[in-house]
Amino acid sequence: MHKPVLTDQQLVEMYQQxxxxxxxxxxxxxxxxxxxxxxxxxxxxxxxxxxxxxxxVKVINTLKRGTYNEEGKFLPWVLRIGHNLVIDHFRRxxxxxxxxxxxxxxxxxxxxxxxxxxxxxxxxEQIYKEVRLLVEELPFEQKEVVILRHFADMSFKEIADATGxxxxxxxxxxxxxxxNLRKIVETKKLVLVS
Amino acid sequence: MNKxxxxxxxxxxxxxxxxxxxxxxxxxxxxxxxxxDTYPEVEExxxxxxxxxxxxxxxxxxxxxxxxxxILAYSKTVVS
Numbered sequence: 001m002h003k004p005v006l007t008d009q010q011l012v013e014m015y016q017q018x019x020x021x022x023x024x025x026x027x028x029x030x031x032x033x034x035x036x037x038x039x040x041x042x043x044x045x046x047x048x049x050x051x052x053x054x055x056x057v058k059v060i061n062t063l064k065r066g067t068y069n070e071e072g073k074f075l076p077w078v079l080r081i082g083h084n085l086v087i088d089h090f091r092r093x094x095x096x097x098x099x100x101x102x103x104x105x106x107x108x109x110x111x112x113x114x115x116x117x118x119x120x121x122x123x124x125e126q127i128y129k130e131v132r133l134l135v136e137e138l139p140f141e142q143k144e145v146v147i148l149r150h151f152a153d154m155s156f157k158e159i160a161d162a163t164g165x166x167x168x169x170x171x172x173x174x175x176x177x178x179x180n181l182r183k184i185v186e187t188k189k190l191v192l193v194s
Numbered sequence: 195m196n197k198x199x200x201x202x203x204x205x206x207x208x209x210x211x212x213x214x215x216x217x218x219x220x221x222x223x224x225x226x227x228x229x230x231d232t233y234p235e236v237e238e239x240x241x242x243x244x245x246x247x248x249x250x251x252x253x254x255x256x257x258x259x260x261x262x263x264x265i266l267a268y269s270k271t272v273v274s
Contacts, residue, residue, distance in 0.1 A: 023266065027262060031256055031257055032255065035256060036254040049258055049260075053261050064272045064273070146250070149215060150247060156212070171208050171212070
């Protein structure tokens with residue numbers, strides 16, 4: 001017999017009524033997308049763990065205060081919080097990644113420069129290597145638009161508003177992210193586990 | 195990959211991106227689907243978008259168990 005699956009909204013409401021298990025279910029359901037989105041942006045496991053925790057501190061506080069009003073859009077809401085905390089993190093450390101919108105920016109050249117680091121990184125877990133090689137090498141603003149569009153389900157108009165650029169620029173960043181990801185896959189001959 | 199697919203007037207990769215993310219209006223949805231169905235080069239470009247996004251999905255990772263435990267512990271300290 002099929003067990004009915006609770007929606008995010010139902011879990012949020014039950015959590016707000018005091019059922020702590022519902023938060024566990026929500027985290028289990030979405031942890032991979034939320035954590036990976038943060039990790040893609042910051043390129044550092046430890047920082048990503050911290051920001052992931054801080055994201056849920058804000059989520060918990062908002063839900064328990066009863067001020068959550070994103071009915072039906074739990075995951076995009078959490079991802080937007082995570083994205084904002086990533087931006088705060090870079091601002092706080094005054095290390096905002098350089099924005100490169102030049103169409104001739106070469107991801108291949110960038111990869112060559114980091115070859116030595118790639119050697120060291122091979123010591124780490126295989127799955128992290130795959131993540132890094134796929135997304136980490138992208139310029140920040142390209143990763144940002146991929147994450148906000150694909151993971152947070154924001155429209156290009158919403159992304160344009162949130163990042164202070166035109167829709168065409170947001171679309172262009174997505175286009176170059178896709179170009180660069182394809183180049184990375186071809187250059188590195190990546191074979192990812194399906 | 196240029197913005198414009200030169201052999202098809204006014205049809206760009208942006209059409210394919212917007213179509214993939216369900217952001218095309220009805221006329222552009224029809225136009226894009228027709229191009230994908232008609233031109234193998236366009237279908238190949240669209241498949242490349244789909245495959246790239248699938249690769250990102252396959253590369254997702256979980257946070258540490260410690261992070262989850264800290265979050266759940268924090269939640270129990272916050273009163274509704």
